Amino acid sequence: MDLKDLYRDVILDHNKQPRNFGRLEPCDTSADGNNPLCGDRLTLTLRLEGDRVTDIRFEGKGCAISTASASLMTEAVKGKDEATITRLRDLIHETLTAHGEATLPPAELGKLAALAGVRDYPARVKCASLCWHTLGAALEHHAQRHADNGPATVSTE
Amino acid sequence: MNAAITPLAYDVARVRADFPILATTVRGKRLAFLDTAASAQRPLAVIEAVNRYERSSHANVHRGVYELSQKATDAFEGARERVRRFLNAASIKEIVFTRGTTESINLVAQSWGRRLGPGDEILITWMEHHANIVPWQMLCERTGAVLKVAPIDERGELDLDAFRALLSPRTKLAAFTQVSNALGTVLPIRAMIDAARAVGALTLVDGAQAVAHERIDVRALGCDFYVFSSHKLYGPTGLGVLWAREAVLRDMPSWQGGGDMILTVSFAKTTYNELPYRFEAGTPHISGAVGLAAAIDYLEALGIDRVHAHEQALLMRGTSALLAIPGLRIIGEAKEKTSVISFTLEGVHPHDLGTILDDEGVAVRTGHHCAMPVMEFFDVPATARASFGCYTDEADIDQLVRALGRAREVFG
Numbered sequence: 001m002d003l004k005d006l007y008r009d010v011i012l013d014h015n016k017q018p019r020n021f022g023r024l025e026p027c028d029t030s031a032d033g034n035n036p037l038c039g040d041r042l043t044l045t046l047r048l049e050g051d052r053v054t055d056i057r058f059e060g061k062g063c064a065i066s067t068a069s070a071s072l073m074t075e076a077v078k079g080k081d082e083a084t085i086t087r088l089r090d091l092i093h094e095t096l097t098a099h100g101e102a103t104l105p106p107a108e109l110g111k112l113a114a115l116a117g118v119r120d121y122p123a124r125v126k127c128a129s130l131c132w133h134t135l136g137a138a139l140e141h142h143a144q145r146h147a148d149n150g151p152a153t154v155s156t157e
Numbered sequence: 158m159n160a161a162i163t164p165l166a167y168d169v170a171r172v173r174a175d176f177p178i179l180a181t182t183v184r185g186k187r188l189a190f191l192d193t194a195a196s197a198q199r200p201l202a203v204i205e206a207v208n209r210y211e212r213s214s215h216a217n218v219h220r221g222v223y224e225l226s227q228k229a230t231d232a233f234e235g236a237r238e239r240v241r242r243f244l245n246a247a248s249i250k251e252i253v254f255t256r257g258t259t260e261s262i263n264l265v266a267q268s269w270g271r272r273l274g275p276g277d278e279i280l281i282t283w284m285e286h287h288a289n290i291v292p293w294q295m296l297c298e299r300t301g302a303v304l305k306v307a308p309i310d311e312r313g314e315l316d317l318d319a320f321r322a323l324l325s326p327r328t329k330l331a332a333f334t335q336v337s338n339a340l341g342t343v344l345p346i347r348a349m350i351d352a353a354r355a356v357g358a359l360t361l362v363d364g365a366q367a368v369a370h371e372r373i374d375v376r377a378l379g380c381d382f383y384v385f386s387s388h389k390l391y392g393p394t395g396l397g398v399l400w401a402r403e404a405v406l407r408d409m410p411s412w413q414g415g416g417d418m419i420l421t422v423s424f425a426k427t428t429y430n431e432l433p434y435r436f437e438a439g440t441p442h443i444s445g446a447v448g449l450a451a452a453i454d455y456l457e458a459l460g461i462d463r464v465h466a467h468e469q470a471l472l473m474r475g476t477s478a479l480l481a482i483p484g485l486r487i488i489g490e491a492k493e494k495t496s497v498i499s500f501t502l503e504g505v506h507p508h509d510l511g512t513i514l515d516d517e518g519v520a521v522r523t524g525h526h527c528a529m530p531v532m533e534f535f536d537v538p539a540t541a542r543a544s545f546g547c548y549t550d551e552a553d554i555d556q557l558v559r560a561l562g563r564a565r566e567v568f569g
Contacts (some may be wrong), residue, residue, distance in 0.1 A: 003516045003567065007567050012568065012569075038508050038538075039539045041538075064506060065508075124512060127508065
């Protein structure tokens, strides 16, 4: 277990210069996520065509793992349909929670594989998964089409 | 510092040898345990007292006529007497064992608090732990009473004038911490107690962060309630103390119902036990109480004043060492502090800091320290907090400083 495996260059880069940072206005769906234990907060705004994410942005405050994970996620899901996103979400979840396993993360994850080091730091899994939970809430919220109910909120606690 | 001219040199190496856990390694590195404010480690004396009790004295208390039950009762009641002496309380009737500081405060809020009504006020401070905020908020919701909050300044000190100005005949209780867990600030509790008494309010002091660092004399303080947890005092978890003045406690309605808190039970009418047992329903944490008594013995043998002096020297050293690190900001710079240093490092989120420090064997708390209003006041989502105890040494601080250097490297 090595700290460099957690804080890989890709993670540090996305933390310093988060991609797709900000807010889409107008947007088709949004959700807030927060991790009360850490104080990590983020807001996702999305534009959709059918069940395909055409654009996505995030904003918020958090640790390097949570910021980089959100930034990488926005890159990974842009242009993808819901089935592909769900698949990515499951793969990421498996990768993050594979504590003590030395297996390589699946190739499908692409750049998201940089988060694999988190599996050796169980206390930090929530930091990396917050954005994915929030994305799930935003898509579900959209599916329910409760447009007048305000944004969805999730908490990892 | 020249050790030869230091009177009564405190032998921290010998103290450390009393704490088996300090010999463990973390990720292959020496453990620098700097999270004593969250939970103190246990000396061998406590571990062995609990072990001895479990091996030779355990049975239920206040019940059996057989010898073992009497031994357990003697051990448990002996611990109560030990706590009484530790606090200089007038009587063991005033010592109620609870699960911890949090439960002690909830007991007061739910039992004593029943007398409150609309228009009554409870005064707390901005520096409280959530355990001394939420029970009062819940009480106010139930009764229509109003919660008032005395402000703090940018050094993390209480605005005592504002505290005084918020007191009025409507104030029924002033509940405040003796030491801020997030900032280390020592509050002027004597002046606060006097001011509250002057308007006829009762006072509750949250001593969770104070008991391991200074001598407590509840009679000299003049407060009505004093609460603390065993595990912040080098004792076991799951046990706390509520001290209340006998006259106040006698007037309070019973809280949880069950065995041990009753004299007789019939379906027509139940009569309640005497103090303090009326507030201790169910089988208590007997081994915890035995451990707490051993912890008090241990700390008093070391000398609380000497421990305090040792910790204050480390606080000075740690503060100047940390301030020399570029980008490091100390949150909480009160004139009088216990050995707690809360800080942020520019460009590194406290949680990343916590992970990197852990990789270097340094255990610090990161987060909001159950004091979210304090974090909000200083406009930070979280801080890292290093806190010291009787076993903390200079090597711990050096290790922390080196680890912070590593964090700056990683986040360049």
